[in-house]
Amino acid sequence: MLALPRNTLLSLLKTRCPNCLKQKNYATRKRFYRNTGIVQNENKWEITLDHRRLKTPNGKVFSVPSEQLARAIAAEWDTQIETITQPTMHLTSLCNTAMDNPGKCTPHDIVNFLLEYLPTDTLLFFSDEEVELRALQEKKWTPIIEWFQKRFNVTQEVSRDLQPPAVNIETRAILARHFLSYDFTALNAISFGVEALKSPLLMLACMERRLEPHEAVMLARLEEEYQLARWGRVPWAHELNQADLTSRVAASILVIHTSADRHSAKSKAKPSETTAPFT
Template sequence: MNSRNRELTAKRKKKRSNRFESTRKRFYRNTGIVQNETNWEVTLDHRRLKTPNGQVLIVRSEPLARAIAAEWDAQNEIIAQPIMHLTALCNTALDNPGKITSHDITSYLIDYFPTDTLLFHSEEEEELKNLQQIKWGPVLEWFQNRYNIIQEVSRKLMPPPVTTETRAVLARHFLSYSFPALNALSFGVEALKSPILMLACVDRHLDPHEAVLLARLEEEYQLTRWGRVPWAHELNQAELTARVSAALLVIQCTSESYSATAKTTNTNSSEERITQ
């Protein structure tokens, strides 16, 4: 991982650490949304919701605006900002505190890919090895067919080799997303520790619950042998599912809006050329 990606990782961890320390009393009664031309805003008692840097929180999708408003409406006496993933993702995309670009995130994800959970299979424990083959095998097959690539897995501690062609294919795909969607994709990847599982969710090949179970496959296998702490693992699973679900909602809403805007722009350009 190069220095730029290490810096990106450190900034993300620091940002999330700060979020978990940030709680305050609820200061509003009602939430709502308003449309401003092609954008949507969230209101708290008719006041516009703003980002930590003071920008008005604007999204280009009505469903996403409604989901953010619902996130704020669900808060009780204390605003639990650490679990308000939709708001955090949209704030980050607008404020961009790390001053990163889509190319920075893409480079980070490409470097992350060789450490994907699904690419490390057990060699010593036969039962776990068979379980990974049964559960992970179909997803890896889907991934290779979807992107027309061949990817080896590792049965040791060293990451498997990733070809230049595979890196190029993934880079082109990642760069096809808008910045807010790519930021959310990275958030989901970090929750699952797997670009492959996150991409499968984006393509609706898996749902968030299935992806989290697959990401935790080895941990769950060990828990069946050594026991589990009551509630702790279920809470962790629920939190991961919430993170992935939030990332997917942002990706789908911003990607659909981005595609619609691009389509409208292309249509208008074509009409201008016809009338000329």
């Protein structure tokens, strides 16, 4: 299974600060529990808040199929110090959406969304006006595009104007089969990560461990960073946005990897009793 140190998880998932809350005007509520923990129930893992089971917005018992993911979610609740700021709790939100499925989506619905998103991928649009920016895009983005073509044995055009590049039928079919190899929870996380990065290619590179989340975010923000280098930036505001995007992508990748590892791992004997509190 994917193993991340607890401190690393906290640094990736915790983006709360006074400026963040003030600027984004998040709705918060006071923390009502002292301790967080996890408990195994048959082949599922549940999150506990002072020994009470966490539930989804629709009232279902919140459960995940991976101990590691359960620990990460418990850590996410543990990072809420005085107030609970749920819009920043991306792991919890992803799992709530997968369990409640408020949009009544099917796996095929999500895959169709991802395929339709591909022609609008940020990496497929090179600047047709600024020579320096285009050179930077070619330098930074071309290796990812080449990796994508080699990894999936496809050919993908890029656009140098406002017209979306063509995506052939073979590419769509190959990617459809690839995406459908993931379960619903992972597909929901893939969609979340693609929307954060505005790029299926960057999300695939993270999923395949070609890129780290922070590297993908910097590539997604390449044009913005280029403009900021020329015209200046607002102190802390752009860094905050970058940190928030990184936490979103990191949460998506953790859900995807634990899902994929669960399918590939060998079955383990059920322990007689398993509890692992976070305090």
